[in-house]
Amino acid sequence: MNGRFLLVVGLGVGYVLGTRAGRERYNEMKRAAQKIWNDPRVKRQRETAEDFVKEKAPEVADFLSDGAKKVVSQVSGAASSKSSTKTGGPKSDGAK
Secondary structure, eight states, X not given: OHHHHHHHHHHHHHHHHHXXXXXXXXXXXXXXXXXXXXXXXHHXXXXXXXXXXXXXXXXXHXXXXXXXXXXXXXXXHHXXXXXXXHTTXXXXXXXX
């Protein structure tokens, strides 16, 4: 159902942006969209989605932060290992 709603909204936005029906038709569609947006059932779903996002936002931020740190450490490790081989890192024959 959520996908259908997004599809309808996307089609509506495309129609509004691409329409040549003039200002009157635009205002008519805008009133219809506002009526739907302010419908108690839609409002309830918006509030549910907002609550979910507020609840999960800290977890997502932590996850992204941890992932970014891992990527940075992997890139740093790869860069330092490449630079040690270029600078003539430790010799395998034991000579110094």
